[in-house]
Each structure stands twice: as C-alpha cells, then as structure tokens.
Amino acid sequence: MKIGIRKPSVNKRIAARTSPKRIVRSKVRAPKGFGWLTNPKKAAYNRVYHRTTKKACYIATTVYGDPDAWQVERLRQYRDNVLTNHLLGLIFIWLYYEVSPHLVVLLKDVRPLNQVVRKLLDAIVCEIPTSEVT
DSSP, rough: OOOSSOOHHHHHHHHHHHHHHHHHHHHHOOOOOOOHHHHHHHHHHHHHHHHHTTTTHHHHHHHHHHTTTTHHHHHHHHHHHHHGGGHHHHHHHHHHHHHHHHHHHHHSSOOOHHHHHHHHHHHHHSSSSSHHOO
C-alpha cells in the first residue's frame, strides 16, 4: 500500500482529457434554453421553480394590496408545500404564472371586480387546512 497523494502519470492525464467521448460532449451542446430537449423533466421543474421562488402571487397581491398579507403568505405556503409535490399542481402553477400577469392588468383599477375576486380568494384561503401550509 502506497502512502501519500495519488498522482496519475502524464499519459493517463492527457488520455482522460482527450477521450473521444469527452470531445463529443464538449462540441455537441444544445443551445441555451433547449433544456426541454435534453432533459424535459428537469426543464419543467426548473421553469416552475424559477417562477415560483420570486415570491410572486400576482393576483392575490393585487387584490389584497400587500405582498406580505397573511392571506398571500398562506397561498404561497400552500403552493410551495402542496402544489409543487404533484404533477397537476405544477401544471396549475405554470398556467397561473402564464395567465395571471394579464389578469392583474384587468384587476388593477376595477374595484367591483377586485372585491369579487377577494371574496373568492378569502373562501379559498379559509378552506386551506393550516396543517398543510406549515
């Protein structure tokens, strides 16, 4: 048994860096944004993750007027703890973040519509069990 730091020979180090497999991998790369082609599951997860970690709940923030309202926080916690664990939840989150910025433009200045959406969100928030969001 040898004692000390392992130091491979120069020939082995060069061979490891110039193997055909390594050359092909370094030359053949999908362009940025084509992760859905090389690894679709990881790309879907990353897309949802990056959109939801911004701490953005567009509609709830617009309706309640404060991004730190307790109702908005509860909805965020439900999204993070429950919806992200299921495929249908991830699809819902993706659809929500595709559609909600456009809905916010409609909700922004229309007070009666804002109140209706607020009552709907209040009903949803009251139905979320506190055990699922902690």
